[in-house]
Amino acid sequence: MDTIVGVRSGRVRGRTVGGVSTFLGIPYAAPPSGERRLRPPQPVEPWDGVRDATVLGPEPPQPDFGSHDPTGFVYDPALPGDDCLNLNVWTPDAGAGGMPVMVWIPGGAFQYSSGGSYDGSRFARDGVVCVTINYRTGADGFLYLGEGDDGADLGLLDQVAALTWVRDGIAAFGGDPDRVTVFGESAGAMSIGTLLSMPRAEGLFRRAVLQSGAAHHVVPAAEAARIGRRLAEVLGVPATRDAVGQVPVDRLLAAQGQLDAEVTSNPDPARWGREVATSTMPFHPVVDGDVVPAAPMDRIAAGAGRDVDVLIGTNSDDWRMFPVFSGLIDRVTDEVLSGSVEAYGLQCLAAYGLPVETALRAYRGAHPDAGPGDLLAAVQTDWWVRIPAVRLADAHAPCPGATFMYEFAWPSPAFGGRLGACHALELPFVFDTLDRGTEQMMGGALGSDPPQQLADTVHGAWVAFATCGDPGWPRYGPDRRATMRLDIRPSVVEDPYARERALWAGVR
Incomplete structure (x- = not known):
């Protein structure tokens, strides 16, 4: 109708x-x-x-x-x-x-x-x-x-x-x-x-x-301007908005792809700036x-x-998807993990600003059965999303608006289970669209029998939060860092990232 x-x-x-x-x-x-x-x-x-x-x-x-x-x-x-x-x-x-x-x-x-x-x-x-x-x-x-x-x-x-x-x-x-x-x-x-x-x-x-x-991944104006000037150079036009705006869309996308490849293949902070080099995202929000x-x-x-x-x-194994898809997770060695940025780029701990020996002990203690590639994936998860989420929650918790934290923990059965609870896996659960299979984001990661009861829980929590401001578990605060771990049997855990907070304190 x-x-x-x-x-x-x-x-x-x-x-x-x-x-x-x-x-x-x-x-x-x-x-x-x-x-x-x-x-x-x-x-x-x-x-x-x-x-x-x-x-x-x-x-x-x-x-x-x-x-x-x-x-x-x-x-x-x-x-x-x-x-x-x-x-x-x-x-x-x-x-x-x-x-x-x-x-x-x-x-x-x-x-x-x-x-x-x-x-x-x-x-x-x-x-x-x-x-x-x-x-x-x-x-x-x-x-x-x-x-x-x-x-x-x-x-x-x-x-x-x-x-x-x-x-x-x-x-x-x-x-x-x-x-x-x-x-x-x-x-x-x-x-x-x-x-x-x-x-x-x-x-x-x-x-x-x-x-x-x-709220961490933004580009300082000087770094963003460097990227913008390089794009104009690739296009062969003056570095003005009018000149770039006259370039056909397909040509601009091709130049953007070339710039992506340059940053990814040579993530040199001296050339691109630290934020662009470490994120390898040439274009994202600019502090203008x-x-x-x-x-x-x-x-x-x-x-x-x-x-x-x-x-x-965040998801328990958020950034693990990317090194699994690329095969990097099997190529990283102990030597690479503890090596220099100049030698190994973003594959080493130093690239993320961590004290190498201290970080190695901490991550090996938290993941005793993990190989070097698994440890790198855990570090990348923390740098990209987990520590930024904790810091935002900590900053917002004293405010009048409520603060709640979750961790999505159900592991994907795809790739022989190697993905874990990876990036974006929660999407079909949030939208309650498990029945749509691959006609949805991350449908290929769900396997043949994803747990509908978990979708009921996750989707229901999002609806409750939008309706009344309470997803159904205790608020997060400095005195009680309550975090809902969303799995087939959901449970509230207290301050699950204490080790990571301490390790990353002082690291931007």
Whole structure:
């Protein structure tokens, strides 16, 4: 059955099936093409008649992943196109009112953005209006060319524009604009950590869920400008926004890919700067002094986002997926692990700022049966997501907004069980879409019989948090670092990362 809803720009036609109405590809900003290319998002031009909202809209320019990656873990049904700043809405009753709203910011290493890869229908089934968004990534979203550049952090400004659209228009779908929860994973969670600190995002959401990402991975302006100038050099154009904006999209993506390869193959801090070299992400949020006024963690520690309820966590073996997929986990030796950055790049402990001998003793004590590659994966998990999550939770815990922490611990049976509870594995459990198989993110990691009771627990906790601000376990605080370990038999554990907190204290 078709369902028509009126928004500020015009009317949209969605489809209602099984008590859930779905509206796809609704623009929240004008197409960022032509003179709007590489510029902040602009308002949508109104349309006449009824706009079809029964098929996905295009996604922003990004490298081609195809429908599935070679492992069967990544699902992306959309294609790039000009009108890419769009979102999708699932609602149980567009004629109702006052329902909680959840806005999903997808991950993708700040290279990809596919809001259409996620199905929000189970949130709508359970009384929540669910929204998934697209935003610009890569150079389109995070190019910075140095002092005087007025177009930094466009991807974050896209997210703010989408949240502003939600604030102004979600009531037409039955949602309460004062009960908005943002949730996201990986780069989506890192975006939310930055949004918590941004004046332009203040008041646009009441609650936040950060899955395997926090507020640490931002680029200092000088490093970002170095990357921007190198991109212009590869393109053979002046290092100005107008000049880069006139380059065809496919050529810009090719140059971006070349730059990715340069950073990955030679992660030299002297050339790229420490943050870009260690993360090997040339394009991600920039501390430009305007959109992002200062380091997000510094602002959060000073009270930014103090009234927002926060649920934050990681997966037990978060970063293990990447060295398993690449084969690195089998190539790392004790010599490499304890060696120098100059000799072994990011494969050694020193690359992450750790005191080598102390760190080796600590990680071997915590993982007595692990090989060198396993230990490196544990270190990378802590550097990328776990320590940033703990630090954000510690900084936010004294604030009026509640703080909750989780750890997703169910291990994937894929790759002979070698992945463990890896990065993004929680996604089908959060969205309660285990039955969709590989037609969802991380579907290939679930095996033949994933535990539905765990999806009931995880999805139910996210719904409860968005509805009433309490996922169902004790708050996190300095006097009790309660953490819900989400597995087939969930349990609350006390301060599970004490060893890691002590080891990483003083390490940026």
